[in-house]
Amino acid sequence: xxxxxxxxxxxxxxxxxxxxxxxxxxxxxxxxxxxxxxxxxxxxxxxxxxxxxxxxxxxxxxxxxxxxxxxxxxxxxxxxxxxxxxxxxxxxxxxxxxxxxxxxxxxxxxxxxxxxxxxxxxxxxxxxxxxxxxxxxxxxxxxxxxxxxxxxxxxxxxxxxxxxxxxxxxxxxxxxxxxxxxxxxxxxxxxxxxxxxxxxxxxxxxxxxxxxxxxxxxxxxxxxxxxxxxxxxxxxxxxxxxxxxxxxxxxxxxxxxxxxxxxxxxxxxxxxxxxxxxxxxxxxxxxxxxxxxxxxxxxxxxxxxxxxxxxxxxxxxxxxxxxxxxxxxxxxxxxxxxxxxxxxxxxxxxxxxxxxxxxxxxxxxxxxxxxxxxxxxxxxxxxxxxxxxxxxxxxxxxxxxxxxxxxxxxxxxxxxxxxxxxxxxxxxxxxxxxxxxxxxxxxxxxxxxxxxxxxxxxxxxxxxxxxxxxxxxxxxxxxxxxxxxxxxxxxxxxxxxx
Amino acid sequence: xxxxxxxxxxxxxxxxxxxxxxxxxxxxxxxxxxxxxxxxxxxxxxxxxxxxxxxxxxxxxxxxxxxxxxxxxxxxxxxxxxxxxxxxxxxxxxxxxxxxxxxx
Numbered sequence: 292x293x294x295x296x297x298x299x300x301x302x303x304x305x306x307x308x309x310x311x312x313x314x315x316x317x318x319x320x321x322x323x324x325x326x327x328x329x330x331x332x333x334x335x336x337x338x339x340x341x342x343x344x345x346x347x348x349x350x351x352x353x354x355x356x357x358x359x360x361x362x363x364x365x366x367x368x369x370x371x372x373x374x375x376x377x378x379x380x381x382x383x384x385x386x387x388x389x390x391x392x393x394x395x396x397x398x399x400x401x402x403x404x405x406x407x408x409x410x411x412x413x414x415x416x417x418x419x420x421x422x423x424x425x426x427x428x429x430x431x432x433x434x435x436x437x438x439x440x441x442x443x444x445x446x447x448x449x450x451x452x453x454x455x456x457x458x459x460x461x462x463x464x465x466x467x468x469x470x471x472x473x474x475x476x477x478x479x480x481x482x483x484x485x486x487x488x489x490x491x492x493x494x495x496x497x498x499x500x501x502x503x504x505x506x507x508x509x510x511x512x513x514x515x516x517x518x519x520x521x522x523x524x525x526x527x528x529x530x531x532x533x534x535x536x537x538x539x540x541x542x543x544x545x546x547x548x549x550x551x552x553x554x555x556x557x558x559x560x561x562x563x564x565x566x567x568x569x570x571x572x573x574x575x576x577x578x579x580x581x582x583x584x585x586x587x588x589x590x591x592x593x594x595x596x597x598x599x600x601x602x603x604x605x606x607x608x609x610x611x612x613x614x615x616x617x618x619x620x621x622x623x624x625x626x627x628x629x630x631x632x633x634x635x636x637x638x639x640x641x642x643x644x645x646x647x648x649x650x651x652x653x654x655x656x657x658x659x660x661x662x663x664x665x666x667x668x669x670x671x672x673x674x675x676x677x678x679x680x681x682x683x684x685x686x687x688x689x690x691x692x693x694x695x696x697x698x699x700x701x702x703x704x705x706x707x708x709x710x711x712x713x714x715x716x717x718x719x720x721x722x723x724x725x726x727x728x729x730x731x732x733x734x735x736x737x738x739x740x741x742x743x744x745x746x747x748x749x750x751x752x753x754x755x756x757x758x759x760x761x762x763x764x765x766x767x768x769x770x771x772x773x774x775x776x777x778x779x780x781x782x783x784x785x786x787x788x789x
Numbered sequence: 790x791x792x793x794x795x796x797x798x799x800x801x802x803x804x805x806x807x808x809x810x811x812x813x814x815x816x817x818x819x820x821x822x823x824x825x826x827x828x829x830x831x832x833x834x835x836x837x838x839x840x841x842x843x844x845x846x847x848x849x850x851x852x853x854x855x856x857x858x859x860x861x862x863x864x865x866x867x868x869x870x871x872x873x874x875x876x877x878x879x880x881x882x883x884x885x886x887x888x889x890x891x892x893x
Contacts (some may be wrong), residue, residue, distance in 0.1 A: 460872065598816070
C-alpha cells in the first residue's frame with residue numbers, strides 16, 4: 292500500500308513538510324504543532340532511509356515532476372553527492388525539533404508556537420529542496436522560501452531582545468540582494484543556453500567551448516549570489532547578528548544546516564557545471580575562493596576571541612569553520628572535496644551541539660549568555676556543561692572527537708597539494724580556537740563561585756547528548772562519514788579529470 | 790538596477806531600503822522579460838497570422854519571481870513596522886545611537 296508513496300519519495304521529503312506547515316499554522320495549541328512536526332519528521336527520516344536504500348541499488352534517481360522530461364520539466368536528482376547530506380539533514384532536523392519544544396515555550400509566546408513550527412517546517416522543506424533540486428531556477432525559489440522562513444524565525448527572537456528585528460532586517464536586505472544576483476546569473480545562463488536543467492546546461496554550455504563573456508558574467512553573478520547566501524567571507528556580515536539574536540532553537544537549526552545546504556549547492560555548481568571552463572574555474576578557486584577562505588579562517592577566529600557574548604562567539608567561529616570548508620573545496624582534487632564534505636558533516640554536528648547547550652543555558656540564566664554569566668555553571672549544571680565541553684574540544688579538533696577527523700583529512704589534502712602556508716595557518720587558527728574556548732571553560736569550572744548541582748530537564752539534555760555521543764562515535768568510528776564524503780567527491784571529481 | 794542598489798546602500802531610512810530592494814528586483818524582472826522577445830514574434834498564442842512567437846518561459850519564471858519579490862517586500866515592511874514599534878524610529882543612525890546608549 293505504501294509503495295505508491297515510496298515511488299514519490301524524492302518529492303515527498305520536500306512536499307510533506309511544506310504541506311504540514313500550512314496545516315499547523317493556525318493551531319492555537321501549545322503541544323499539538325510540536326507533536327505533528329515530530330511525526331512529520333519521523334516520516335521524513337523514513338523516506339530518506341528509503342532513498343538511501345534505492346541509491347545503494349541504482350546509484351542515481353532522477354525524479355521528474357509531472358512526468359515532464361528534463362530539460363523541459365523540473366527535476367530532482369539524488370545521487371552519491373547528496374544522499375549523505377540528505378540523511379544527515381533528516382536526522383539532525385528530527386533531533387533539533389525534539390530539542391526545540393521546551394526552548395520555544397520559554398522564549399516565545401506559547402500562542403505563537405503553531406506559527407513558529409509552521410515556519411520551522413517551511414524552512415526544513417525548502418532547505419531539503421536545495422539539497423535535491425536539479426534546476427537552477429527552482430533553486431532560487433527554494434533559497435527564497437528558506438530565507439523568508441528563517442528571517443521570520445529570527446524575528447521571533449524580538450521577544451527576548453529587540454535587536455533580533457534589526458538582525459532579521461539586515462539578513463532580509465543582504466539575502467535578497469544575494470538572491471537577486473543569483474537570478475541575474477540565471478538569466479544570462481538561460482539567454483545563452485536556453486535551459487535551466489543542470490545536466491542539460493553542461494551539454495549546452497559545451498558549444499561555447501572558447502568561452503563567451505555573457506556566460507562568464509552569468510557564472511560570476513551566480514557564484515557571488517550564492518557566496519552571500521552561504522556567508523563566505525567577506526559577505527558574511529548578516530550571519531553573526533542573525534544567529535546570535537535568533538531564538539536558541541532557531542540558531543541551532545540554521546547554524547547546523549542552512550549554510551551547509553547552500554555550500555553543498557555551491558560546490559555542486561562549481562564541479563558539475565562550471566567544470567566545462569577549467570581555466571575560469573581555477574581562476575575563481577585560486578584567486579577568489581582560496582584567499583577568501585584563508586582570510587575567513589583567520590579573521591573569524593580572531594574576532595571570536597574578542598567576543599563576550601557566547602552566541603556571537605559561536606557565530607564568528609562559524610565564519611571560520613565555513614572558511615575551512617571552502618578552503619577544502621578550493622583544492623580542485625579528490626582529497627580536497629572529500630575533506631570539505633567531511634567537515635560539512637562534522638561541523639553540522641559540532642555547531643548544532645554547541646548552540647543547543649548554550650541555548651539551554653540562556654533559558655536557565657534567563658538572559659543572554661555572556662562569559663561572566665557562565666561562572667560556576669560547570670558545577671551547577673554538570674550534564675549540559677560536560678556536553679558543551681566535548682563539543683568544544685571537537686571544535687578545536689582533539690583526538691577521539693569528529694573534529695579531529697576533519698582536521699586530519701584537511702591537513703592531508705593540503706599536504707598532497709603542497710600548500711604548506713595554509714597548513715600553518717589552519718594550525719595557528721586551531722590553536723587560537725583553544726584561546727576562545729578556554730575562556731568559556733575557565734568561567735565554567737575555574738571561577739571562585741561554587742554551586743550545588745541543580746536538576747536539569749531531560750527533554751533538553753537528551754537531544755544534546757545524542758549529538759554529543761554521535762560526535763564521539765564518529766570521532767572513533769569515522770567510516771560512515773568518510774565513505775559518504777568519498778562517494779560525493781567521486782561523483783563530483785570524475786567530471787574534472789575527464 | 791543600479792539605482793535600486795544605490796538606494797539600498799546609501800539611504801539611512803529602512804523604509805527606503807525596502808523600496809530600493811523592490812526597484813532592484815523589478816529591474817531584474819524586466820531584464821528577464823526582455824530576454825524573451827523574439828524579433829517579429831507575437832504573443833505565444835496559436836494563430837495563423839504569426840510567423841514567430843516570443844518565448845513564454847521567462848515570463849513564467851518571472852511570475853514566480855514576482856511572487857517571491859512580493860513576499861520579500863511584505864516581510865520587509867512588516868519588520869520595519871515592528872522596528873518602529875520597538876524603537877520609535879526607522880532611521881539607521883538614530884537606532885545605532887540608541888543601541889550604543891543601551892549597551893553602556
